[in-house]
Amino acid sequence: MESKKTSSKIGVYICECGPNIADNIDIDTIIARLPSLEEYQNKELVVKRYKLLCSNEGKEFLENEIRENEFTHLVVAACSPRDHDTTFINVCKKTQLNPYLYKMVNIREQCAWIIPDKEKATEKAIRYIRAATSRVLKQSELIEKQLDIDPGVLVIGGGISGIETALSLAGKERKVYLVEKSSELGGKMNMFKELLPRQNGNRDIIEKKIEEVKKNESITIFLETELESAVGFLGNFEISLKNIKNNQPGAEFTVGAIVAATGFRLTDTGKLAQYKYSKESEVYTSLEIENMIKRDGKIVLKSGKEPESVGLIHCVGREEKGYCSQICCNYMLKFISFLQQQSDSIKIKDFYRDMCLPHKEDQGFFEEVKNKGADFIRISDVKIKGTHVEYTPIGKDKKEVDVDMVILAPAMEPEKGTEELAELFNVPLSETNFFQEEHQQLNPVETSIEGIFIVGACHGPAGISESMLQAQAASGKISTRLIPGKKIVPEVKVSEIMEDFCMGCRTCMDICSYGAITFDGELSVCVVNEAICRGCGNCAGSCPSGAIRAKHFTSAQIYQEIIEAIR
Amino acid sequence: MNSKDKILVIGAGIAGMEASLLLANAGRSVLLVEKLSLTGGNTIKNEDSFPNLECSTCMIAPIQQDILQNPNIEVMTLSTVKKVEGEAGNFNVTIDKKARYVSLVDCIGCGMCYEPCPVTLKNEWEENLSEKKAIYVPCEGSLPNVPAIDPEHCLQLNGKKSCNACVEACMFGAIDLSEKDEEVQVDVGAVIVATGFDMFDAGKISNLGYGKFPGVYTSMEFERLFASNGPTSGELVLRGGGESPRSIAIIHCVGRKELGYCSGVCCMDSFKYSHFLKNKLPDAKVYNIYSDICLPNKTYQIFYNKIKGEGGGFIFQSSPEDIEIKESSGKLGVNLTDRNGAAESLDVDMVILACAIVPGKESENLAESLGIELDGKGFFLTRKEDVGTVETSKAGIFVVGCAEGPKDIQNSVIQAEAAVGKAILIGEINGK
Numbered sequence: 001m002e003s004k005k006t007s008s009k010i011g012v013y014i015c016e017c018g019p020n021i022a023d024n025i026d027i028d029t030i031i032a033r034l035p036s037l038e039e040y041q042n043k044e045l046v047v048k049r050y051k052l053l054c055s056n057e058g059k060e061f062l063e064n065e066i067r068e069n070e071f072t073h074l075v076v077a078a079c080s081p082r083d084h085d086t087t088f089i090n091v092c093k094k095t096q097l098n099p100y101l102y103k104m105v106n107i108r109e110q111c112a113w114i115i116p117d118k119e120k121a122t123e124k125a126i127r128y129i130r131a132a133t134s135r136v137l138k139q140s141e142l143i144e145k146q147l148d149i150d151p152g153v154l155v156i157g158g159g160i161s162g163i164e165t166a167l168s169l170a171g172k173e174r175k176v177y178l179v180e181k182s183s184e185l186g187g188k189m190n191m192f193k194e195l196l197p198r199q200n201g202n203r204d205i206i207e208k209k210i211e212e213v214k215k216n217e218s219i220t221i222f223l224e225t226e227l228e229s230a231v232g233f234l235g236n237f238e239i240s241l242k243n244i245k246n247n248q249p250g251a252e253f254t255v256g257a258i259v260a261a262t263g264f265r266l267t268d269t270g271k272l273a274q275y276k277y278s279k280e281s282e283v284y285t286s287l288e289i290e291n292m293i294k295r296d297g298k299i300v301l302k303s304g305k306e307p308e309s310v311g312l313i314h315c316v317g318r319e320e321k322g323y324c325s326q327i328c329c330n331y332m333l334k335f336i337s338f339l340q341q342q343s344d345s346i347k348i349k350d351f352y353r354d355m356c357l358p359h360k361e362d363q364g365f366f367e368e369v370k371n372k373g374a375d376f377i378r379i380s381d382v383k384i385k386g387t388h389v390e391y392t393p394i395g396k397d398k399k400e401v402d403v404d405m406v407i408l409a410p411a412m413e414p415e416k417g418t419e420e421l422a423e424l425f426n427v428p429l430s431e432t433n434f435f436q437e438e439h440q441q442l443n444p445v446e447t448s449i450e451g452i453f454i455v456g457a458c459h460g461p462a463g464i465s466e467s468m469l470q471a472q473a474a475s476g477k478i479s480t481r482l483i484p485g486k487k488i489v490p491e492v493k494v495s496e497i498m499e500d501f502c503m504g505c506r507t508c509m510d511i512c513s514y515g516a517i518t519f520d521g522e523l524s525v526c527v528v529n530e531a532i533c534r535g536c537g538n539c540a541g542s543c544p545s546g547a548i549r550a551k552h553f554t555s556a557q558i559y560q561e562i563i564e565a566i567r
Numbered sequence: 568m569n570s571k572d573k574i575l576v577i578g579a580g581i582a583g584m585e586a587s588l589l590l591a592n593a594g595r596s597v598l599l600v601e602k603l604s605l606t607g608g609n610t611i612k613n614e615d616s617f618p619n620l621e622c623s624t625c626m627i628a629p630i631q632q633d634i635l636q637n638p639n640i641e642v643m644t645l646s647t648v649k650k651v652e653g654e655a656g657n658f659n660v661t662i663d664k665k666a667r668y669v670s671l672v673d674c675i676g677c678g679m680c681y682e683p684c685p686v687t688l689k690n691e692w693e694e695n696l697s698e699k700k701a702i703y704v705p706c707e708g709s710l711p712n713v714p715a716i717d718p719e720h721c722l723q724l725n726g727k728k729s730c731n732a733c734v735e736a737c738m739f740g741a742i743d744l745s746e747k748d749e750e751v752q753v754d755v756g757a758v759i760v761a762t763g764f765d766m767f768d769a770g771k772i773s774n775l776g777y778g779k780f781p782g783v784y785t786s787m788e789f790e791r792l793f794a795s796n797g798p799t800s801g802e803l804v805l806r807g808g809g810e811s812p813r814s815i816a817i818i819h820c821v822g823r824k825e826l827g828y829c830s831g832v833c834c835m836d837s838f839k840y841s842h843f844l845k846n847k848l849p850d851a852k853v854y855n856i857y858s859d860i861c862l863p864n865k866t867y868q869i870f871y872n873k874i875k876g877e878g879g880g881f882i883f884q885s886s887p888e889d890i891e892i893k894e895s896s897g898k899l900g901v902n903l904t905d906r907n908g909a910a911e912s913l914d915v916d917m918v919i920l921a922c923a924i925v926p927g928k929e930s931e932n933l934a935e936s937l938g939i940e941l942d943g944k945g946f947f948l949t950r951k952e953d954v955g956t957v958e959t960s961k962a963g964i965f966v967v968g969c970a971e972g973p974k975d976i977q978n979s980v981i982q983a984e985a986a987v988g989k990a991i992l993i994g995e996i997n998g999k
Contacts, residue, residue, distance in 0.1 A: 358831030468955030476988030480593035
């Protein structure tokens, strides 16, 4: 939609930037030549210079000029928009000139500072200003919308990450819905008794948190329930649940954000030939040992006798999975420490490849355990036949040993159903099948869909502390974004699809990373949900029939800009 | 807004900036205090950051810009927190604000003042690999793009000589040599400590030859040497000689044994250097000398496998601190013990020491001012009774990023976001 005003009046303001622009560009030449250029013959053009537009006096001057001249469009030729685009946008906002009818041109870094020849620099500046002036005439007003939000949050998964998220967010004005597929809260934590020394050793804190969740009136708990559908966008997701037991539809409600905290499972060691074992043998996975400690208070053989020698094998399935699970070294040390306390004469053989001890307290724990007499053997290869271990120490020949018990540290992988959930949300999984962050470093607990978050072991292998911090991080983001009673302003530079031109090929739907495009089966056209679209423009570029327009970056605008710059 | 609703963030690195922006965008007023003249912390010293090798400046500059332009954030550079009194929701903070001598409002960053300045100094920010004037920005692209004056070395300010060169060169009247250091008092409701880290002093392990042999570099020196806005504009040339290295040894875990912890990020940094070297100097031989490979993220092993695929040697050493580096006829000899315990020597032109992350120098003083504890290693301690928290022993004071312990960018940002969730509950009702 081009500007509807029939008579345009454009203000072009050139900043001298002290001597920075004025000395290297002949501003008077620009002022003299610009209005006489052919393309502006029928336009009302005001071209003026000013010593420093970004100064307070400069901003005031510009503000008065816009008001007095009743400009319909504004061009500011000055420094890099990275320095002062926001400055002049704010000037526009003060004067009621829609900021999308303004354009900034960089004649300092891109002309004055890099072209030694003044005449050439001036020539380039004219072309740039001409390009911007022609473009701005093709720009349209865009109006920011304010949307009501629901501050409520849906948390999927009743493990420690989900519990921490719920507790961090629930309050008088923010309801939390906690959905758990099993019949009790706690997740994998229910199998644990002992935590790491740096986590204070016992599970009291966790126990307390589970009790708090149950007591909190702002938290609604749904057990044996799963998510049936979630449709919407940040601030407004329509949720339907499903009762797993009777396969009946469950509750329906609206929330502003969703947090997936669906956790992990251990990789199936049965699928790895070198670690095959039968249930009758004395070979256990780490979770079986955790459970044993919780149930029996000690680590024992099937006979009930305490083992005299234990072999621990790290990195089970790591190569196959393609990542390090980062917590296994630590919990193996925890088991060794437990065994050492259980029996003074315990013989430990720990078969590892690399010790992964990324927390500041970990190495101290490792040394403590090692000094008590555990034998740590760095290996290049290991295989078991029951409790008979064949291993190759690094740089040495193959050896073998018989132990009473073998403990395996299988790789963590995303819990069953993660893939289906990702599909339901329309968010991508990473190469390693865990959920993928919107940006690995800068937005690590949110997905590509704004308002859908990922915390705990579904985000990647994580221990209790890391999971809880992630839960708090998601809560932090949600509580700054969804403030009860406040509205949100979605992006206005979004894409729009012109129905008449859309062939319904759905290429754009594959391209869109944000799930902002849906297909209207009745009209057989694609439709953009403006509340979800973030204006990246990828769909506009991909549309084979040119039916998609990225607002503020339309083909007409860009074409006009290029043509004026090069002709 | 009540002054108690204001939140103090100490440190404008990635963690401090993330916390400030989130709070400001939620309408909270933020005071961001930074001891240096620029924002960005250590992240902006990297050309690219692992594992995606995304250009750090491109990643961080928009955030720095947002910080400077956000009306809810006041950035106080060249400032340190001296005293904090009171309790959660009601802290009174005393800030030592050093004079910049250049106005953040009037200066446009044209840089005309550098050349006339008669004083040349080592540029510490560039690991002393380049020089700066007494009026300086630490590197190209510094934000705010406004210089500061080093009062110890400026002739006019240290009283050695009357000099007005920069003032005369400035066409905007932005330089004021009469500006004084100030003590600023502010009331805030909560404090987020994001003071980052320093690097282990490689000179402490004398057998590694750092400071003795010019071909031995610390990891941070290499980061700057590789950076396109660094001392050599990214050209990989050796100190002094001006030639590119043909063989390079990267030694992991420098300082780990002494300090008693693994920093968790150096393996990935070392592999990144490997990749940089292979990319810029395809014929160079690169050796990674490691003891444990630590890859604590779902994507890090993928990166490691990629680097292994690019070639180069991976040599296991049980204790890198036992490595002996010697120089003979311009070559560095790296003497190590191979897997079978036999002595081995590598001849290289360059050695990069992947140094451990250590607590920031001012941590001890700051901990005292804040009334919170440090752990045995000198990092800030979080609440002992908790598992996975950013809360400290004092309510209303939070610690995030490497100030709490060594970590990567992802985990620093996660902690920053976690602290925001807690801090926002103080002073203002937010749905609770």
